[in-house]
Amino acid sequence: MGADFAPQTQTLPGTGAIVNAVSKDKYGIGYGGAAYAKGVKYCKVKKDAQTSGYEPTLENVKNGKYPISRYLYWYLRNKPTGEIKKLVDFILSDQGQQIVTKVGYFPVK
Amino acid sequence: MENLKTIENKRQTEFVISKKRFRLSEFIIEKVIFLSSFFTILGVILIFVFIFREALPVFTSPEVKKEASLKLFFSTVTWQPISDNPRYGLIAIIFGTFKVVVVALFFSIPISVGAAIFTSEFAPLKLKEFIKPIVEILAGIPSVVLGFFALMVMASFFHNIFHSTMRLNAFNAGVALSFTIIPVIYSIAEDALNSVPRSLKEASLALGANRWQTAFRVSLSVAMPGVLAGIILGLGRAVGETMIVLMASGNASMLSANIFDSVRTMSATIAAELGEVVHGSAHYNVLFFIGASLFIFTLIINSLAQLVVGRLQRKLAGKI
Secondary structure (H helix, E strand, O other): OOOOOOOOOOOOOOHHHHHHHHHHOOOOOOOOOHHHOOOOOOOOEOOOOOOOOEOOOHHHHHOOOOOOOOOOOOOOOOOOOHHHHHHHHHHHOHHHHHHHHHHOOOOOO | OHHHHHHHHHHHHHHHHHOOOOOHHHHHHHHHHHHHHHHHHHHHHHHHHHHHHHHOHHHHOHHHHHHOOHHHHHHOOOEEOOOOOOEEOOHHHHHHHHHHHHHHHHHHHHHHHHHHHHHHHHOOHHHHHHHHHHHHHHHHOOHHHHHHHHHHHHHHHHHHHHOOOOOOOHHHHHHHHHHHHHHHHHHHHHHHHHOOOHHHHHHHHHOOOOHHHHHHHHHHHHHHHHHHHHHHHHHHHHHHOOHHHHHHOEOOOOOOOOOOOOEOOHHHHHHHHOOOOOOOOHHHHHHHHHHHHHHHHHHHHHHHHHHHHHHHHHHHHHHO
């Protein structure tokens, strides 16, 4: 953790391109947004050489055991009011979080 | 006596022609046309100024120079701006552009010059009228479509034939790029070959040369300035092409002589990283520096093309 990428790492425009490239290459491996992972296998990821590897399941992401997960942030200029507040409340509600799970990402709550 | 009269008449006519009547509509149109050309030139100058102003801290600001100075660009091979120890080595990226462009030229020059010779020297009229529009269609294909095609179809195709370690590589991007250059070189070379005077071709045939000897040794030599200008313009176009290399080359900033390895080009580096860079940081300045270098390089290439054409045209005009 904290080391640089190898110079041979390929950067592709978008997770969809990465999934496509990995699916067509026998020895391919890559990482990207979890919702795009159709047609490829998940790998267990270790935090370092001593700990054990974890797959990106809902519990592993929520309790932090899966090492390469991150939050998706919304940036607002002020505290949400009016229509923006309604949108933010909808996303954080049960209905919104269910949509998140359905698409393939992991809910915040 | 008559001579004096003609001189007087001449003076009168000169007087009438030189006196311009002030017409408002003409004045307005002149000024509008002047303004449009003025704004075009102004736009180019302003883009120039903006890019160079954002790239300037690489040369002037001491904090930026600690991370990324002209010396540091060429002292390390690694391009790793996002890390605890940021390094801005440009060697791998410049060589990446070079690799892709060389592959593209290697494929496109024989094809386009050959096609130009064929349609201007050998093809029957019906075939010529069929081929020319199709090459123009090739020019109209958007580069993102070509990049997509290279990413999905061509990469697998070449991977099955050559079994390279990396599926997306410089060869793939170079071949896709050649589709963009072929129409450029073809149009200019074909125009150059068509403007070879017919008398030269007929003279050569009359002296006993056959058709392909005439085509290659006479027509091609005479049209060489135009063909070279086309190649140089194609080169400039290839260097600046972004979308195709972004999708088809794999964007790995590694330095290797193998054309079946992924490469990172200068244009793809800017495209991939400028969206997420911190404004005003050293990384930002370096990306603009790369953009400025591309700008200058294309400027030199186009000026070179004009120079080559001008000089060889004068040489040929002197000879003939």
